[in-house]
Amino acid sequence: KNEVEQSPQNLTAQEGEFITINCSYSVGISALHWLQQHPGGGIVSLFMLSSGKKKHGRLIATINIQEKHSSLHITASHPRDSAVYICAVNQAGTALIFGKGTTLSVSS
Amino acid sequence: EPEVTQTPSHQVTQMGQEVILRCVPISNHLYFYWYRQILGQKVEFLVSFYNNEISEKSEIFDDQFSVERPDGSNFTLKIRSTKLEDSAMYFCASKQQANTEAFFGQGTRLTVV
Secondary structure, three states: OEEEEEOOEEEEEEEEOOOOEEEEEOOOOOOEEEEEEOOOOEEEEEEEEOEEEEEEOOOEEEOOOOOOOOOOEOOOHHHHHOOOEEEEOOOOOOOOOEOOOOOEEEOO | OOEEEEEEOEOOOOOOOOOEEEOOOOOOOOEEEEEEEEEOOOOEEEEEEEEEEEEEHHHHHHOOOEEEEEOOOOOEEEEOOOHHHHOOEEEEEEEEEEOOEEOOOOEEEEEOO
């Protein structure tokens, strides 16, 4: 069974800071997902990666398949980025295996 | 933009009662999922559904649980004989294909009292 570990567990930043959240997994995967969960509970997909790097606005996600590691970067962070960021992986099946999430708080 | 919708948003039920959580996946999606998140814990996979049958299920998804796609649009999760520990947020998700991104509903918060 795949173990998905995220770090840090909690992250506090000032508006404008560059933020990095890390994810590592123990077993080979077919894809890795970064998700955002807001205080109301809803989950939104940010990225799905199987190799390399993807960028969407101020968000960048990278993955290193050999090292079983992915990072999510937020440039020029803003208070509205405050949320829980979750790493999840597809292993053999189509279901997702989730990490515990990183709680990000950005203050102005 | 198409979205996954879940009803109700919050359900309170007495221990031992049966509940049905409802989901309408995105219309051209083929893969459907139920996940749950106990307060303060990570999201856990319950079951996946494809081609009108269960394709995967976790050890959590025992005989207390069942899923149905009764009419080609709704996707339901039935929990029989609810227990206090079934209290959680239940998320429905759907995918167009096996290797595409997942779209999640807003969740149903189930409280068993």
